Amino acid sequence: MNYTEKHGNRAAERRFGSPPTEKVIREWRKRRKDLIKADKSKKTLRSCAPKWPKLEEGVKNWIIDHRKNGTIAQKLPREYERKIIEFHKYVINMRKKLCFEIGQLGNMDAVPLTFDVPSNKTVDVKGAKTIMIRTSGNEKTSYTVVLACCADGTKLPPLLIFKRKTLPKDVNPRGIYVHVHPKGWMDGEGIKLWYEKVWSKSPCGLLKKRLYWCRISSRHM
Numbered sequence: 001m002n003y004t005e006k007h008g009n010r011a012a013e014r015r016f017g018s019p020p021t022e023k024v025i026r027e028w029r030k031r032r033k034d035l036i037k038a039d040k041s042k043k044t045l046r047s048c049a050p051k052w053p054k055l056e057e058g059v060k061n062w063i064i065d066h067r068k069n070g071t072i073a074q075k076l077p078r079e080y081e082r083k084i085i086e087f088h089k090y091v092i093n094m095r096k097k098l099c100f101e102i103g104q105l106g107n108m109d110a111v112p113l114t115f116d117v118p119s120n121k122t123v124d125v126k127g128a129k130t131i132m133i134r135t136s137g138n139e140k141t142s143y144t145v146v147l148a149c150c151a152d153g154t155k156l157p158p159l160l161i162f163k164r165k166t167l168p169k170d171v172n173p174r175g176i177y178v179h180v181h182p183k184g185w186m187d188g189e190g191i192k193l194w195y196e197k198v199w200s201k202s203p204c205g206l207l208k209k210r211l212y213w214c215r216i217s218s219r220h221m
Helices: 003-006 007-016 024-028 032-037 053-066 082-099 188-197
Strands: 106-114 144-151 160-164 177-181 212-214
Touching: 024 032, 032 053, 106 188, 144 188, 160 188
Parallel strands: 106 212, 160 177
Antiparallel strands: 106 144, 144 160
């Protein structure tokens, strides 16, 4: 601050670099008395007072209320509550008609993943224009994980689908099934393999009754 009093705002910008910019230094000089009186142990005077405080308070309360109600970022389909109720009624009627156990009802879906997920945060010298992030080089290499669970809470073993033509030579971990596909997708062959290796060998598969499974996604509701 003393340097700007002797040499000016632009000279201080050239001397100490940007940021702070000449505009920021000018604002600091206007608020010099407030900055001197401010508590040095706290981050104060970081922004101006809100222009419409009642409006901002209303927006804050609106966000808090919606978060308490369990609102999620994903846009839900129209009339989704009615469709959920209809699906529950359908399952109940099918159980009455076919007499299958609740553990024989399952939900399966395929999830695309990547081998490396670089962080979007790092640490570097202040003012650096280009920051390098070290990765394994596999952030664009993807594979598919098939997950499923039964209505009684039973979690089924995962199925991994790698983007290749031949199976890996490494020993597969116990409780995980591996499949390959030229594009790493879940296709008809993958569905068949999942049924034979995962669903049929699950606890509900040991029952002599007929098995039922469904693949449900909120995108299709």
